[in-house]
Amino acid sequence: MRFRQAIVAAMTDEMKADESVIFFGEDVAVAEGPFKTSEGLLDTYGPIRVRDTPISEMAFTGAAVGAAMMGMRPVIEIMFMEFLGVALDQLVTEGAKMHYLSQGEYSVPMVVRASCGSGLGFGSQHSQTLENWVAATPGLKVVQPSDAQSAYSLLRAAIQDNNPVMFLEPRILYAERGEVDTSLKMTIGEARVLQEGSDITVVSLGNMVNVAREAIAESGISAELIDLATLVPWDRQTVLTSVKKTGRLIVVEESPWSGGWGSEIISYATAQAFSALKCAPMRITAPDVPVPYNGTLEARYVPTSSNVAAALTLAVNKNEISQPWWITEGAN
Amino acid sequence: MSTSIERRLELKGNDVACYERMLEIREFERRTNLLFAAGEIRGTTHLCVGEEALNLGLATVLNPDDVISATYRSHGISLAFGLSSHSVMAEIMGKSTGCAGGVGGSMHMCDSSVGLLPTSAIIGGGMPIAAGAALAFQIQKKQNVAVAYFGDAATNIGAFHESMNLASIWKLPVIFVINNNVYGEYTRINLSTPIEDLHIRAESYAMPHAKVDGMDIYAVRDAMQEAIDRARSGDGPTLVEAKTYRFSGHSRADQGLYRPEGELAMWEKRDPILLTEQALTKKGQLDEATIEQMKATAAEIVDAAIIQAQNDPEPTVKDMFSNIYSSQKVG
Numbered sequence: 001m002r003f004r005q006a007i008v009a010a011m012t013d014e015m016k017a018d019e020s021v022i023f024f025g026e027d028v029a030v031a032e033g034p035f036k037t038s039e040g041l042l043d044t045y046g047p048i049r050v051r052d053t054p055i056s057e058m059a060f061t062g063a064a065v066g067a068a069m070m071g072m073r074p075v076i077e078i079m080f081m082e083f084l085g086v087a088l089d090q091l092v093t094e095g096a097k098m099h100y101l102s103q104g105e106y107s108v109p110m111v112v113r114a115s116c117g118s119g120l121g122f123g124s125q126h127s128q129t130l131e132n133w134v135a136a137t138p139g140l141k142v143v144q145p146s147d148a149q150s151a152y153s154l155l156r157a158a159i160q161d162n163n164p165v166m167f168l169e170p171r172i173l174y175a176e177r178g179e180v181d182t183s184l185k186m187t188i189g190e191a192r193v194l195q196e197g198s199d200i201t202v203v204s205l206g207n208m209v210n211v212a213r214e215a216i217a218e219s220g221i222s223a224e225l226i227d228l229a230t231l232v233p234w235d236r237q238t239v240l241t242s243v244k245k246t247g248r249l250i251v252v253e254e255s256p257w258s259g260g261w262g263s264e265i266i267s268y269a270t271a272q273a274f275s276a277l278k279c280a281p282m283r284i285t286a287p288d289v290p291v292p293y294n295g296t297l298e299a300r301y302v303p304t305s306s307n308v309a310a311a312l313t314l315a316v317n318k319n320e321i322s323q324p325w326w327i328t329e330g331a332n
Numbered sequence: 333m334s335t336s337i338e339r340r341l342e343l344k345g346n347d348v349a350c351y352e353r354m355l356e357i358r359e360f361e362r363r364t365n366l367l368f369a370a371g372e373i374r375g376t377t378h379l380c381v382g383e384e385a386l387n388l389g390l391a392t393v394l395n396p397d398d399v400i401s402a403t404y405r406s407h408g409i410s411l412a413f414g415l416s417s418h419s420v421m422a423e424i425m426g427k428s429t430g431c432a433g434g435v436g437g438s439m440h441m442c443d444s445s446v447g448l449l450p451t452s453a454i455i456g457g458g459m460p461i462a463a464g465a466a467l468a469f470q471i472q473k474k475q476n477v478a479v480a481y482f483g484d485a486a487t488n489i490g491a492f493h494e495s496m497n498l499a500s501i502w503k504l505p506v507i508f509v510i511n512n513n514v515y516g517e518y519t520r521i522n523l524s525t526p527i528e529d530l531h532i533r534a535e536s537y538a539m540p541h542a543k544v545d546g547m548d549i550y551a552v553r554d555a556m557q558e559a560i561d562r563a564r565s566g567d568g569p570t571l572v573e574a575k576t577y578r579f580s581g582h583s584r585a586d587q588g589l590y591r592p593e594g595e596l597a598m599w600e601k602r603d604p605i606l607l608t609e610q611a612l613t614k615k616g617q618l619d620e621a622t623i624e625q626m627k628a629t630a631a632e633i634v635d636a637a638i639i640q641a642q643n644d645p646e647p648t649v650k651d652m653f654s655n656i657y658s659s660q661k662v663g
Contacts, residue, residue, distance in 0.1 A: 022471065048471055054501065059494030062460020063467055066478070069449065070399070070468030086490070094457050100655050101450035102442045103433045107658040138656050162658040 004174040006148040007037045007113070009182065010155035011075065015045050018073060021159060024051035024060055025077030025113075034079055035115060035174050057087035061112065065095040065164075068110040075159060078114035080126045081133075081168065088133065095164045096139030111158045111165045116144075117207055117254055118302050119172040124290035127298075129206065129254045131231055134166045135261055141188055142232040144168040146209035148178030150229055153186035161188055170207040191235035193242070195225040199316045200248035203228055203239055203265050208252045208303060215252075215308030221316050231261055236268060243273045248315050249281035252303055257285045257324065279319035284308055287326045300325075333416070336446045340414030343392050347608075348617050350392060350549060354384040354605050355630040357408045360417055361580070363634050364407065364424060364438075368584050373425055377438040380408035382547075382579035385604030386511055387412035389552025389574075390479065393560060399447040399465050400479040401458030404439035405511075406451040409481065414446040417637035427644040433654075434647040455516075456489035458482060459508065463495045466506035466563075477505045477563040485516025487530045496571065500537040503568035507559045508534075510571070511546065513578035518586060531573035539569055546574030547604040550611070577602070 001009065015021045027034055029042040029052040042050045053060040057078060064074035078084045084091065091112060098106045118127040134142050141163055145151040151169070158165040165188070186192075191203075194213065199222045204212040209227045216223045224242045228234055243249050249269055251262035262283040270281055284303045292298055307325060314320050326332045334342070343349050361379045368377050380387065383405075391412035394400065402409045410420050415431055423430025424438045432440050432450070439453040449465070452458040462480035469476045486492055487510060499506050510530050514521055522528070534541035540562065544555040552574060559570035577599035581588035588596075612618040 051502075054494070054497055056494035056498055058491050059460045059463065059498040062457075062491065062495070063464030063498060066401075066449075066461035066464020066466070067468040067471075068464070069461070070465045070472075072468045072471065074464075089454055089457055089491075090460055093454055094452060094461060098450055099658050101432050101436050101440045102444060102655075103435075104655040104658065105442065105444040106450070107660060109658075141657075162660040 001148055001177065001180050002174065003148045003151050003176045003178065004035055004037050006152040006180050007155060007169065008039050008041070009180070010152045010159070011038065011041060012044065013182065014156055014159040015041070015049065020071060021073045021075065022049045022067065023075045024053050026053055026055055026079050028052060028077050033077065035171065037077070037174070057083050058090055061087035062090035062094060064110045064112070065090055065098065065108055068108045069098060069106045073109045073159060075111040075113060078112060081114040081116040081130045082125055082128060084112070084114060084133070091164065091166070092134065092137040092140060096137050099163070100139060107162050108164045109162045111155070111167050113167045113169060115171040116168045117170040117172055118291045118298055121293060121295060121298065123293040127291035129168065131168060131205070131261055132255055132259050135231055139164070140232065141165045141230065142168070143188055143230045144170070144206040145229065146170070146206055146227050147173070148176065148180050149184065150186060150192070150227070152180050152182065153184050154188070154229060157186055157188050168206065172207055186229065189230050189233050189235060191238040192227040192229055193224060193238065194227050195223065197222040197224040197246065199223065199246055200250060200312060201226060201239070201242040201246045202250050202252060202312070204252040205229070205231060205261070206254060208254050211303055211305050212252045212308055214305035215312060218305055219309040219312045221312045223312060234265070239265060239269060240272055243269045244276045247276050247278040249277070250308070250311055250315060251281070251283045252308055253283065253285050254302055255285060257288045260285050279315055280321050282311065282315070282321040284311055285324070287324065287332065336414035336416070336443050337396050339416065340391065340396050340446050343388065347612060350388045351608050351612055351618070352626050352630065353412060354388055354608060355626055356417060356633055357384045357387065357411050358605060359630040359634045360407060360411060360420070363638060365580070367638070375437055376584045377424065378405040378583050379580040380405050382577045382599065382604065383408055383511060383513060385549040385608060386546040386552055386574045386576055389549045389556060390481065390509065393553050393556040394447070394477070394479060396446045398477050398479065399449055399462070400481055401449045401462040402451045402481045403455070403458065403483065404451060404453040405483070406439060406441040410441040410443070410448060413443065413448050415441065415443050415448070417634050418640050421637045422641040422644050425641050426646070427641055428647040428651065429641070429644040433651055435651065456482065456486045456491035459486070459491045459495040462506050463499045463504055466499065466504035467502065469505055470502070475564050477507060477560055479507045479509055481509045481511065483516060484510055484512040484514070484521050484530055485524065487533060488525060496534065496537045496539060496569070499569040500539045503566065505563035506569045507556065507563060508569065508571045510573040511576055512573055513576045515578050515582065517582045518590060520590070529573065531571050534571035539571055541571040541573070543573045543575065546576035547602045547607055549604065549608055
């Protein structure tokens with residue numbers, strides 16, 4: 001099934017399994033979602049549980065917090081991740097603190113689904129991934145699927161989780177097809193080792209997992225591909241075990257060069273596996289620029305499989321790392 | 333030692349008990365102010381002197397299984413809702429016996445047994461949450477209501493308008509209560525807002541609204557009861573504006589020197605404790621000797637709470653790592 005259908009399937013199965021699961025957001029009920037990620041939900045579960053909201057992210061994000069505290073399990077849809085900006089208080093400053101401030105008396109089992117990422121010509125205000133907005137908020141979990149299977153399994157896990165979970169959906173993947181085994185469970189906090197390899201560890205998230213997979217195939221390098229899947233809390237053990245085995249590490253991320261989550265991975269792995277490293281770990285990221293609209297520029301913005309393949313080859317064959325392309329090309 | 337719910341229920345139908353609780357709040361804030369001034373408590377604090385009748389009015393018309401999202405001006409509403417002076421003072425002092433285990437502080441009180449959601453230090457932050465709690469009650473077909481309790485300045489933040497609109501279209505059992513104490517932080521309301529009566533903003537959301545004298549506990553109760561009845565019977569939200577006055581500055585650092593001359597003195601004649609005292613005396617439920625006795629008792633309660641809290645243990649480092657995430661499994 002397509003990635004977006006996997007989202008619908010997970011929602012459908014969770015709403016069937018637990019009647020406290022409710023769903024609301026902009027254009028999600030009658031119109032079935034701008035990205036068709038709620039097809040059939042209104043018909044199946046009715047207008048009490050599946051609701052269109054006004055364009056009021058602050059109100060409906062906070063309403064999800066309040067409803068969750070009173071025993072519901074709300075899932076909300078933020079159409080584009082950028083729209084969370086106007087509601088960030090409700091998620092990070094209110095929702096993520098309620099369990100702590102109540103000494104565990106209240107829990108906030110809610111999921112914030114949001115589409116994110118570049119590649120579709122939506123311009124600078126509708127194309128960011130923005131994991132870094134939410135990754136430094138204790139109390140909040142952050143997950144991002146990379147294919148239909150992980151979309152299905154992670155969304156079910158997120159809805160079943162008793163905490164606020166930010167569920168980031170790479171928009172470019174909505175139409176992609178993949179096998180989905182609905183009996184397969186994924187656990188929040190556990191990375192997936194998608195490919196085993198001996199010479200380098202590649203850690204990635206979301207659509208960059210697919211870019212990394214292509215790069216490994218193009219390069220012919222024996223690389224271990226780790227789909228982080230959960231960014232908070234991230235699977236330190238799986239990454240560390242792999243880095244100790246391969247002795248090399250590349251992180252591929254769609255966020256800008258500065259302030260990205262890859263720095264966190266590299267910082268930890270370097271400190272904990274320093275003596276195992278054969279060359280400096282490196283990040284492959286987008287540059288520190290807003291996402292450009294022009295198609296040629298947007299394609300340059302995002303890490304490509306050839307960028308990653310070249311870096312893999314250099315690292316494994318020469319134990320060297322390259323500078324970002326915008327520096328070597330003198331673009332900046 | 334009474335539980336929060338016992339302390340809450342003893343107010344029901346007992347106006348003298350409400351008066352006594354107001355005295356306790358007033359004394360609590362007086363002592364809190366002194367402790368901060370003496371440097372015995374760290375951080376900041378926001379006093380609610382002048383707002384006691386509103387706090388008690390809300391506490392007595394709501395049931396303990398209704399919920400309220402209140403603000404960082406949290407001491408009075410917490411004591412009115414049933415929390416003990418010790419529980420609130422220990423929280424202000426950051427002790428493990430505080431209602432949030434000492435990790436909250438003066439701005440963050442909570443007690444689920446009486447429906448006090450964690451109070452928010454973000455202006456307007458609690459309104460969407462109250463609407464969401466009301467949504468849960470509506471879906472669960474419960475008779476409970478949620479109250480969003482906030483200051484006048486919060487009516488200029490987006491959360492107010494978004495929450496009011498959402499509550500109205502979904503007919504949520506929520507009551508929005510403006511505590512119009514004339515000042516938003518350091519700024520007088522007329523400098524920040526082009527209208528005097530804030531409740532008329534409900535017109536934009538086709539929502540019933542009312543203005544009430546927040547210094548008069550009886551008036552507060554009447555207005556709130558009407559709103560609560562409307563919410564419980566499925567007829568949706570109400571906006572209630574209570575006119576009060578903040579007798580203190582905004583927070584610890586603020587002496588309130590920007591007030592027009594004579595304004596405080598004028599409002600002190602309408603002190604909610606004085607008004608309640610006069611009403612109960614007129615009804616023959618209070619006399620001078622009893623009042624003196626009650627004031628002495630309030631002082632003793634608060635004094636004992638402070639001493640107990642001062643001697644209570646600090647939270648441990650382990651407490652700092654507790655309750656970040658819920659580990660409860662589903663299904």
